[in-house]
Amino acid sequence: MSMLPDSQQRYGPIIRGVAQTRAKLEIRQNGFPIYSTYVSAGPYEINDLTLASGSGELEIILTEANGQVRRFTQPYATLTHLLREGVWRYSASVGRYNAPFYATDDSMLWQGTLAMGTRWDSTVYGGLMGNDFYQATTVGLGKGLGVLGALSFDLTRSYAQTNPDNSQHNVQGMSYAVKYGKSFETRTNLRFAGYRYSTEGYRDFNEAVRERSADQRFRGSRRSMLEASVFQDIGLYSSLNLIFSQESYWQQDDAQRQFQFSFSSRFNTVNYSLYASQSLNDDEFNERQFGLNISVPLNFGRSTTATYDVRQNRGQLNHRASVSGRAKNSLLNYRASVTHNETGQQSAELSLGYQAPFASLGAGLTQGTDFNTLSLNASGALLLHADGLETGPYLGETSGLIHVPNIANVGQLNDSSARTNDRGYALIPYLRPFRINRVILDTAQLDPNVEIDNGVTQVVPRRGAVVKASFPARKVERILVSTRDHHGVALPFGAQISNADGLVLGIVGQAGQALLSTDEGQQIIYVRWGTTSAEQCQAQFDTHSMPLEQGYRVQDLVCR
Known part of the structure; x- marks a missing residue:
């Protein structure tokens, strides 16, 4: 896909x-x-x-x-199962079920799915799943309704042997689901709304495993499930988000409900948000949270922000003030905070994170009234290839390897933390498969004696590949020379300077000055500004004897 x-x-x-x-x-x-x-x-x-x-x-x-x-x-x-006309989506897998701790079965399991985009903005889809004690079949249809949104309907039939000691103890049932999604002109996005009803004999695979294993946490098969998510933009900087879900089970009378509400906005440079969440059933409230969060950018450091939030959790108010930010080109991030609640409990937190060229490192310290916690974390990546082993902070599913032969400390704009090692290698952590990815070297900070022909290239990897991006480069001597003839007169503007092999090294500029890139050691250069012998001369120099100023060799030359 x-x-x-x-x-x-x-x-x-x-x-x-x-x-x-x-x-x-x-x-x-x-x-x-x-x-x-x-x-x-x-x-x-x-x-x-x-x-x-x-x-x-x-x-x-x-x-x-x-x-x-x-x-x-x-x-x-998903909002719908719709695919464009002519697009196929299919999958097939077989393997041994890696059962959770409560399960008694680890039998083989196979499954397959198929969806096809057809005409009239419709998609047909289906799937099969099963093993020696469970089988399920699904068929469905999704339809784009134009200005009315999109709708899908599917039905699933399951068969399960729920008692491993009694092969005659079987249950079977049906499950029906309808889903709807639409974006309105009022910038209201009904991201998902769906309802599923299942008969008493229906089991999904997880329910069948739990019942078959006599898991104490098995609540019975699900009877119905309602889900909805609404997102609304308000003005230029505000948004409102609502999420609601409800589940009921055949073997229980009460229903589980959850909802989340959040509102975020901005006033000048101050960001603030309100949020609330609640999970409940028909008998009692399980958990309720309300909160307010305010963030103010500070005028020091890099991306430094001060934040204050107050939260009510189970009837208790909690206050927190924190400062967070980044430093060292965003490679170092930090956060410090203090909290206080109505019962008098207090805590302080300090956390640091650093993305080194070879790994991502982090540490956190929390000190409370009756507890303290220290956490350390480190993660990295190793890549073995024909020329050796490279390290990096992380690697994605599709990644790359930069090679700037024998040039160290070259950065890349794709990832600010990655720099080439002594052999000229660096990892590109993330590349997009089947897309054109531009790999760009950070040539603005190169040493003056490094010359790279082209610091930009393109790669198009397959999914899961590691592609190599090579950049021809070499170390040269940068020489700033002031050229004069034997009478002490500056050589003409635009005169061409070449070496003994005829390779053009540079052009004479104003006041006889020229910037050359050449190999180290003793050199002979030839200067020509015409076709006659009087319009050309030669000079000799040794780079080892030239003084070094800010990475450049500097010398006055007399051309004879």
């Missing part, structure tokens, strides 16, 4: 929330971790998830510095 234009690429959900301290964030899909990072105190946003499927549920686990663990789920799905 990545061979198609960007507009046809698949959708990925955005995870938003609020951390009370420097916390570890882990995102799981079907019980398995797919993303892990540290987030600073305050609102966070994860927008770079890569998921294997187009819909499902994500479990977000936030572990605070004081050991408090908060969990919540976020359903996600």
Whole structure:
């Protein structure tokens, strides 16, 4: 699919929330971790998830510095299943199910999906999935409705053997889903609205595994699920976001509901946002949060920002003030904050991160009233190739290798932290597959004695490839000479200077001065400004005997 234009690429959900301290964030899909990072105190946003499927549920686990663990789920799905006419999307896989700790089965599992864009703005799609105790079949149709938006409908039939000791204990059922999406002229984006109803005998694969394994956390099969997400732009700088979801189960009377509300805006250079979230069921409120966040840019450092936020969590107010910013060309980032709540508990946090040429390094220290936490993290990449082993802070799925032969400390504009090593190699962490990627060297900071013919090239990698971008380069002596004839008169403007091999080295400028690039050692140069013998001369010099001023060799030459 990545061979198609960007507009046809698949959708990925955005995870938003609020951390009370420097916390570890882990995102799981079907019980398995797919993303892990540290987030600073305050609102966070994860927008770079890569998921294997187009819909499902994500479990977000936030572990605070004081050991408090908060969990919540976020359903996600594409707006529609629509593909352009003539586009096919298909997948097939087979393997052994890597069962979670509660599962008793690790049998083989196979699945396949197929979607085809047809005429009349429609897409037909379907899929098969199964193993020795579970089979499911899905068929569906998506339709673009023009000004009314887009709508899709699908039905899934499942068959599951839920008791491993009784082959006669089987359940089967149907699940029906309708999804709708539309952007309105009022700049309102109904990102996703969907409803799914399942009969009592229907099981998805995860439910079948949990029931078959007698998992104590198995709540029963899902009866219905409602999801909606609305985004609204207000004016030039404001936006409003609402997310709501509700789930009910056949074996339980109560329903689980979650909603999130956020409003962000800007006044001059001050950014502020309001947010609220609540998860509840029919019996009681599980968790409720309200908050206000204000950020003010400061006039010192690089991208330095002061932030104050106040948050109410389970009826308790928490206050936080922090300062964050970047330094050393954004390679170093820092954050310091203090917090206080109504119970008198206080804490302070300091975190640093540095992106070195060989690794990404980080450290965080949190000191609270009754706890303290120290966290250290380091990550990097190793690339083995024909000429050796290279190191870097990170590598994406598709990446590159720069080679500027034997020229060290050459930077690249694609990644400010990457610089060539002593052998002239540097990693390009991220490249876009099946796209033209311009690789640009930072030639503005080259040593005067380095000469690169062309500091820009283009590569078009396949997905998962590591491509090499070579830049012919050499070390030369930069010589600034003031040329005179034997009478002491400056040589004519525009005279051509060449070496013994006839290679043009430079042109005489004003006052007889010329800037030459040549090899080190003893040299003979030839100067010509006409065709007669009186309009040419030669001079000799040795670069080793020339004084060095600001990276250039400087000397007065008499041309005879």
